[in-house]
Amino acid sequence: MKKGCNFLYQRSLVFASRSPALLICSRNSMVRGLSSFVSRPFPDHSPKKPSIRDSEIVQNISTTIKQRRYESLHRVLRPFEPKFRSDHLIWVLMNIRNDFKLVLDFFYWSCILREPSLEARCIVVQIAVAARDLDVAYALIRDFWSKNSLYFDGTFSKVLQKLIYTYKDWGADPYVFDVFFQVLVEFCSLDKARNMFDKLVNYGLLLTVDSCNFYLSRLLNNDGGLRMMFKNFREFSEAGICWNVVSFNIMMHTLCRMGKVREAHSLLLQMVFRGCTPDVISYSTVINGYCIAGDVQVVLKIIEEMRVQGLRPNVYTFNSIILLLCRTGKVSEAEKILEEMIYQKIYPDNVIYTTLIDGFCRVGDIDNAYRLFDEMQSHKISPDSMTYTALICGFCRSGKGGEAENLFHEMLSRGLEPDEVTYTTLIDGYCKSGEVNVAFSLHNQMIERGLVPNVVTYTALADGLCKEGEVVTANELLHTMLEKGLDLNIYTYNTLVNGLCKAGNISQAIKLMNDMETAGIRPDIYTYTTLMDSYCKSGEMVQAQELLRDMLRNGIQPTAVTFNVLIKGYCLSGMVEDGEKLLKWMLDKGIIPNVTTYNSLMKYYCIRNDMRTATEIYKAMRKRGIMPDANSFNILIQGHCKARNMKETWFLRKEMVEKGLRPASYTYHALIKGFMKRKRYNEAKEIFHEMRQQGLPLDEQLYSIFLDMNYNEGNFEMTLELCEEAVEKCLIKKTSFGKM
CATH class of the missing domain: 1.25.40.10 (Tetratricopeptide repeat domain)
Known part of the structure; x- marks a missing residue:
């Protein structure tokens, strides 16, 4: 099968960047006739007869292009141009049909004079398929469909009718219908594609399984296509389509995407009984589904089952497992999987190293993350912008802004382009360390590079301003966000509520909470707890209690942190008995303190x-x-x-x-x-x-006590040692600080 005809559906089967585009043409094994009923015969092609004058022109053209085939048709056929009509095209094709190159050259010459009829185009498509030039056949139908399908009703019926009409006498190669079917699927005319499948069944023809797989894969990405996908999978099978391993892989991927991993696993087990042997992609698809669901034990069992079947996990399989372990914080176990990969001579790629580096950064183990960063480069695997961003984020979380900045400059020196995530990570890091001016400088640099700050970026800046006590400026930034058309989220509002509370402006914080609700954003547990904490610190326990009631009325379940804030508030206000009652209420409600x-x-x-x-x-x-x-x-x-x-x-x-x-x-x-x-x-x-x-x-008082004690006990050596230590750590330091 020529690659031009299959390129689009090969690409469409590379789902979730997990499955390589490996399609094996199974045309030789496909059933082309249906024996369960008497199929409808294809009609004979009966073009109208040419007149004597037309016959003479057709004969002259045919003879000329055959005899002078190596010369330019534009030159040798120039005398015939004034008299040439579209009907002449078909009559000449009848004379030269066995010479595909000549057919093609003549057809393209005629297209320059005038648009060929649909019948003539379909005849050339039939000849091209019979000659196994599927690229040409695909291009001819695709070109016609792209120009006419959106503007003329009935284009589908006309094309299919002409293909059926010209089929018997001009090629009789059934793959011509696969070509049209694939064009329909490419243009997402999925209803028409299904209609075509049903019509062909009436003629005793089945499309190839590869074409049907292309159709299934497009249903996967089409609105409302999931339900139709399963329906068509069953009905195509009933019509006689013998699904192959790619078909089952598409269905299993769909089930996993819907969260129905167990059903996908069941389909994997059924494949053998349906005469289809699972491949490594089949197992990897189900493994990835279980990894997303977080079921490690089942994943390990399936890997063992793969080995029993003589299949080795591939890089995608291992990546799914490593991603799961990193997501659940089991980064050390994830690294052992990496070692197992290398032991099996399955070499990790950039994605796997980046996943592990990000995993170590998330658990705060920046040293191991940086070790892997060096290791991947020693294996000639180049880090990309995502790798650098993961490390930058790790350094920022660890409070190592200097190292994060160095990595950022190294990233730029390598010609890697930072994205919004990279800049936002750095901005957040600088804001947390109190360097808000540097953060705003990065914000400006980000805009200069053509990147658009998002709501997360501005929330980080607002948080930094609030931490510096610049609540008014943070509130102005809120209005800037609104002017830019950004939809504020709960985190943005919570940042400002927290800033207002820390500034002692709780009334403004309450107003902002009301504004949240007006904007359609419901306050969450963090909003209420922040406000309660502010009331408790100011001794306004009645208002704090009212907020708790408001939370419960709105169906928000308090956490242990919420109760801790209230209990601490009761204690600070001398209302410890109320604090104990609240603890008892917590226990009665099943909230674990x-x-x-x-x-x-x-x-x-x-x-x-x-x-x-x-x-x-x-x-x-x-x-x-x-x-x-x-x-x-x-x-x-x-x-x-x-x-x-x-x-x-x-x-x-x-x-x-x-x-x-x-x-x-x-x-x-x-x-x-x-x-x-x-x-x-x-x-x-x-x-x-x-x-x-x-x-x-140690303070001066403690040194004085133990100097006297050792002196009175006659321990003069220790007395002198403590005296020197006291002078160094108390008097000298105090003098130094005084000068500063």
Whole structure:
């Protein structure tokens, strides 16, 4: 089969950039006659008879072009041009039909004089298909269809009628109908293509499976085509089409795209029973579907099944698995898949390395991401703009703006063009680090390059302005966005609400929330929680409670973070009993509190010196399986130190260290002072030396205490050492800061 006729449908089968365009022509195995009923015969072609004068002209033209075939037809046929009519074309074709080159040359000569009739065009198409020049046949029908189908009704019926009419006597090669069918599909005339299929069945003809696959693939991308796709798959099969592996791959891809991965898997298993052996693309399609669904275990089983069938996973299969593992945060396992690929001599491409680099960046492991970046280049795999953008994003998330900027300049020096995502990532990074001026400079550079900032870009800039306290400027930026016709999203509004709340302008923040609703954007959990936090910090608990009721009325389920904000607010306002009631309500509603919830309550009772209740809350937290964090221990240790329960603090400190947690500097200070008040000098000394070993800051008071202690004990060497350390870390630093 010639490539020109198949180029378009080969490309259409490269779905989701996963399946290579490998089509095997199965024409020899196709059934061309239907034995289940008596098919309709093709009509005989009976052109009208030429007159004597016409016969003479036709004979003269035929003889001339045969005898002088190597000369230019424009020159040798010039004497016949005044008398040449469209009817003459068909009569001459009857005389030269067995010489395809001559047919083609003569046809193109006649087209210069006048537009050939549809019948003549179809005759040449029949001759071209019979001569196996499918490029010409396809071009002739495509050219006619593109010029006439949109402007004249009935073009489809006329073309099909003429092809049927000229079929028997001018070629009788059934592939001529595949050519027209493929043109119809290319132009998305899918209803007409189906109509043609049905008409051909009446004549006892079936199209090739490759043409039918092209039709299925176009249904996949057509509005409302999914339902028709399955219907046609069944009906074509009933008509006698023997679907091949490409057909099943298209259907499985469609099912996966609809989220029906199990049905796709079932179809994969049925292929063998339908006389069709799955290939690596078949398995990869289903594997990709399960990867999107996040079902790792099934993916591993299918890979094992592939190996049993003697098939090796290809680069697309491995890429699907690596993408799934990276998406679920299992980046180390994803890298093991990369190693397995290389071991099997399946060499990764840019896409796989970029996926892994992005995966490591997302989990904050920028070192491993950069290691892979170097590794891919050592394997002569060039990073593209997406690779650089992934790394730039990783550095920005890690607060390493300098490294991100260096990568950006390296990207430009390699001739790679940054896109909106690259610039927005850098802008967001600079805004988060407080360098808003640099961010706006990048915004201007972005526009100069012809890139259009989107709502995410402006949201990042607005967030940066809010963090700098420039809420008015951020609000002006909001209006600029609206003037540019950008649809503001929930993140943009939440950024401004947060900025207004931090600036203490909660009334304006509430107004902005109302504007959101007017614009058709419903406030979310983050909007309400931000406003509640602002009310709680200002002690306006009634308004905070009202916001909670408003949330519940609007069907927004509060999270543990929302309740933590409220509980902390109750504690700060001295309404700890209300905080405990809210905790009980949370538990009744099945909302699991976290360690922050309990820490707020414990801190309040420690401040009130009610260590019994604080300890009960700690035990209740442990009983519910919620593990204390460093803050939990710091709160309890300070509370017990204040209450002079030094035995409790010693055990809590020991438990904290065993869990790999480190007490805060202020906790160490509290422990030392507590032990000193109890005259437990050895414990105080141990804590002091632990602080020194960990490099934690010590104040002049602590140095003074332990200088006196060591001097009185006669430990002059340690006294001198502490004296030098105190001078260096307290007096010299203080002098240096004073000069600054």
